[in-house]
Every structure is written in structure tokens, then in C-alpha cells.
Amino acid sequence: MTPEELESAKKALLDMRREVLKEVQEAMAEYRELGGEALPDISDISANANSRDVLLNLGQNQRQKLRDIETALERIAEGEYGNCMRCEEEIAAQRLKVRPFSRYCIECKTEIEKYGE
Numbered sequence: 001m002t003p004e005e006l007e008s009a010k011k012a013l014l015d016m017r018r019e020v021l022k023e024v025q026e027a028m029a030e031y032r033e034l035g036g037e038a039l040p041d042i043s044d045i046s047a048n049a050n051s052r053d054v055l056l057n058l059g060q061n062q063r064q065k066l067r068d069i070e071t072a073l074e075r076i077a078e079g080e081y082g083n084c085m086r087c088e089e090e091i092a093a094q095r096l097k098v099r100p101f102s103r104y105c106i107e108c109k110t111e112i113e114k115y116g117e
């Protein structure tokens, strides 16, 4: 990966993170307006997972995405970004462009979906 590619991946990830956080905050504000209990922070959403499924499903997906984004940002900092976390081959640039937070190359991803991690 070139420094330019890394830089633009990092920018895309930071944009995505901001976007996800905004969605979560809006959903939480809406939840409170509907008379729900205050949810102090994102990590507590799962504790309330029995009710308000729409919001909470959103919360869960967003949380997973945030984790993936954080991992990708850490890997950029460590200079390991762009390599598959399973086989350590380079992940296709096209795949990273569509999903900059990809942890695995497409082959490993397919196998993990079939057989588990």
C-alpha cells in the first residue's frame, strides 16, 4: 500500500466513524424522546437489548462497525493495514475501497462465513 492509499483509507475510516457515531446519537436521542431510559453510552446499549428492537439492532450493527473501524485505524497506526488478519496476504485494493474496515481477504472471509473463525 502506498502512503497515499493509506492516507485516504484513514480519512475514509474517520469519516465513517463520525457518521456511525452520529447515527447512534440520533437514535439515542429519539429513544429518549419516546420516553425510554437514558442510555449513558454506546457500550450499554446491549444491556437493554430486550426492548426497542429497531434502535437496539441499529445499535448492535453500529457497534460492530465501530469496532471494525477502530481495529482498522489501529492497524494503520501499526503499519499492518491492508493485510489479511488470517493469512496475512494483501487484501485486494478494490475490496478495501468498498469496505475500508475489512479485516480479511475475500478468500478468508468466505471460509470464515462457511466454517467460522
Ligand SMILES: [Zn+2]
Pocket (backbone or CB within 6 Å): 084, 085, 086, 087, 088, 089, 104, 105, 106, 107, 108, 109
Ligand atoms: Zn486471507
